[in-house]
């Protein structure tokens with residue numbers, strides 16, 4: 001059964017959570033986050049970041065990122081409109097604060113594709129509402145193959161990202177879950193299992209005590 005549909009029929013109200021995926025460039029987190037956010041039964045709202053990076057040919061402004069210049073980025077930061085921000089591979093990236101606050105207040109889940117610096121900031125602010133997953137590539141050779149096959153970045157950018165990959169991989173132990181993204185289907189199933197388990201955490205089911213109280217107040221059913 002699909003995760004969201006099972007949970008949406010649960011009689012117990014639940015707090016929203018923020019699911020964060022991080023990885024070295026090319027390991028597959030964007031592929032995974034975007035596909036998960038497109039599955040309506042999972043109920044995950046994708047956080048659309050702002051960035052000063054140049055738009056890739058396949059990207060749509062406002063859908064994949066909001067592409068802005070450095071002055072506009074600074075202005076968002078100064079107004080405290082970003083939940084977190086970081087410089088990654090020479091560009092600035094940030095998560096707009098308000099959509100996250102709205103989703104969590106309404107008990108909806110969000111999914112983020114952000115780096116380890118941003119993950120630290122979000123964890124520091126949202127604490128138990130955050131679930132973090134680190135995505136590893138099956139090998140360094142496959143990481144290079146994926147970046148080259150994606151063919152969206154210059155050779156120079158690919159080399160820079162591969163150089164940064166080792167520093168990023170070293171952060172794996174700061175995450176709640178670590179997943180080797182070898183087979184995409186298997187990765188989706190693993191993510192589904194993680195989300196299901198996280199939804200069922202006692203502290204996330206806010207109405208559980210009332211539900212159990214009402215359950216215990218029911219008379220024993222007559223033998224059928």
Ligand SMILES: Nc1ncnc2c1ncn2[C@@H]1O[C@H](COP(=O)(O)OP(=O)(O)OP(=O)(O)O)[C@@H](O)[C@H]1O
Pocket residue numbers: 023024025026027028029030031032146147149150181182183184
């Ligand atoms: N399990 C997989 N097997 C084979 N190819 C994959 C797999 N997962 C992702 N890919 C491919 O690898 C390439 C890189 O994936 P993706 O863009 O999702 O990586 P990323 O971690 O988000 O990188 P970046 O940080 O640069 O945005 C894409 O072309 C994608 O289709």
Ligand SMILES: Nc1nc2c(ncn2[C@@H]2O[C@H](COP(=O)(O)O)[C@@H](O)[C@H]2O)c(=O)[nH]1
Pocket residue numbers: 022023024025049050053084085086088089093094095113114115116117118119
């Ligand atoms: N701290 C943040 N990191 C972000 C955000 N959005 C994306 N990212 C990370 O940047 C790199 C590069 O992304 P790319 O799209 O240029 O390949 C990658 O690690 C992303 O996870 C953000 O809002 N905050």
